[in-house]
Amino acid sequence: MKKILLFSLLTLSISCKKNRDTSFESQTVLPKSELLEKATTYFKSINSKEYEEINPNEALLGKMLYFDKRLSKKENISCNSCHDLNTFGVDNLATSPGDNGTLGARNSPTVFHASLHQMQFWDGRAKDVEEQAGGPILNPVEHNIPSEEYLVNKLKQIDFYQKWFSKVYPDSTDPITYNNITKAIGAFERKLNPQSRFDEFLDGDETVFNDQEKRGLSTFIDTGCITCHNGIAIGGQIMQKFGVYSDYWSLTQCDKIDNGLFDLTQKEADKYIFKVPGLRNVAKTAPYLHDGSIESLEKVIQIMAKAQTNIDLSAAQISDIAAFLKTLTADISDEDKKSPHEI
Ligand code: HEC
Ligand code: HEC
Incomplete structure (x- = not known):
């Protein structure tokens, strides 16, 4: 009996010691290499940022708009035609054909991580992804929609969008607006990180x-x-x-x-x-x-x-x-x- 007690005390003390050692080890952070030290002064991990909360339904509505060819005049293209999410948000072409087949003047950048940029477009002419989204819809060599009202009226004819815009923007009596269209697309893009x-x-x-x-x-x-x-x-x-x-x-x-x-x-x-x-x-x-x-x-x-x-x-x-x-x-x-x- 005594022997057994002694033995278990012994193992207890060994295991305690072991525990102490492990906790000591886990507290010892391996020294960062000089390279990592340098890198962290210039770059930030994607996990270092606090992201604003995004309404999942707003992002889902944005995704539907992003993929919907009805957002172009002849219904030939969607955002996804030039910024294909299956190919890292680009079409891998030098310049992209728009709704009527005409090529744009510049290369299509990726939409992945774009919301982390300080400005949008090659010349920085839009401040964020929401403002940016309004551009291609009205651009004659992209979606070629004649005016904001034209698109708003078109989407109002679609029951599905009537339902979804009311669901996402419940405080508004007239939720299908150009601003809400770009806001929803922006909410979707902000999740692509x-x-x-x-x-x-x-x-x-x-x-x-x-x-x-x-x-x-x-x-x-x-x-x-x-x-x-x-x-x-x-x-x-x-x-x-x-x-x-x-x-x-x-x-x-x-x-x-x-x-x-x-x-x-x-x-x-x-x-x-x-x-x-x-x-x-x-x-x-x-x-x-x-x-x-x-x-x-x-x-x-x-x-x-x-x-x-x-x-x-x-x-x-x-x-x-x-x-x-x-x-x-x-x-x-x-x-x-x-x-x-x-x-
Ligand atoms: C003085 C600022 C500056 C420096 C320094 C610089 N870049 Fe750039 N980089 C730019 C600009 C501006 C562009 C866009 C040029 C354009 O297409 O008009 C660019 C474009 C690129 C692109 C093409 C990205 C794309 O999506 O088309 C790559 C790759 C790149 N840079 C890598 C590098 C590398 C590697 C170095 C160092 C050897 C470097 N850059 C140094 C400003 C800079
Ligand atoms: C016909 C091809 C085409 C379509 C359709 C298109 N884009 Fe683009 N997109 C481009 C091109 C080209 C640029 C760069 C234009 C420039 O800088 O002048 C661009 C730029 C962008 C940028 C800026 C990225 C950056 O790094 O600056 C975002 C974001 C973007 N598009 C999202 C969208 C969204 C959202 C839609 C749908 C509403 C859309 N695009 C439809 C071709 C297209």
Whole structure:
């Protein structure tokens, strides 16, 4: 009996000791590598932000509008035609055909993570995704809807929308308004923020990166890409000149020169100023740049280094940066990809 007691006391003390040890271990945070330390000063994980609460029904209504071709004049296209959720929010074309088949002037950027940007469009002319959504509907080379009233009247004829707008905006006696259409689409887009392997890295798990990806991140920082591509969206925060050190068209070989912000303001200083695009999902959103003139990720990295930092990167450095940029590819859920008819 005594023996047994002694034995159990012994095991108890051993197990207590063990417990103490484990709790001590779990409190010891492994030292962050210098690279992670640096990275967290320039970038923010997708999980670092407090997101505003979104009414799920408003987002669902937004998704239905996003997929509905009745929002275009001849009913040929929807937002999803150019920003296909199954292909990382883009159509992978240099420029996209609109409702009547005419090509637009600029490349379609992705809608994923767009709500994290400070401004929308290549020239930053809309402040947020809600204001942005109003643009393509009335754009003659996109949805080609003649006027706000035209669309509002059209949607009012559809029982389904009568029901859904009343459900989502119950305080309004006349809930189908242009403003509510863009608000609902915006609510849907604000949910498109899936995380990538880079977020796991920033959150502290350095094992998710291999050596090449770490070298690429390091080169991205040291080359100065981070002066423009930083923050939670790895860009999307500022407007900058494309071609700081040399004319961009001599590097891209494109035959049409786009003046960027200048076309809006007519100010000489705004020539060739474009929004710094966010780089999340960039490995999946080719072709690149405002005109979709560059097909390969490696080529656009080389052009950026030359045009924006005046550095000639080696082939190895380019391939390292490309490996890093591939870690920005988001893990998009089937839920996000599904069209609302399947919901
Ligand atoms: C015909 C193709 C087409 C359709 C349809 C279309 N877009 Fe776009 N979208 C574009 C192009 C091209 C741009 C860039 C235009 C520019 O910057 O001048 C753009 C820009 C955007 C942006 C800005 C992203 C960024 O990073 O700046 C968002 C968000 C967006 N569209 C959402 C939508 C929504 C919502 C709809 C439906 C209401 C829609 N688009 C319909 C082609 C299209
Ligand atoms: C001075 C600011 C600045 C610096 C520095 C900079 N960029 Fe950019 N980046 C831009 C702008 C502006 C664009 C959009 C150009 C356009 O298409 O008009 C862009 C576009 C890109 C694109 C294309 C994205 C897309 O969706 O089409 C990639 C990739 C890119 N940059 C990577 C890099 C890399 C890698 C570096 C470092 C070698 C770098 N950038 C340095 C401003 C900058």
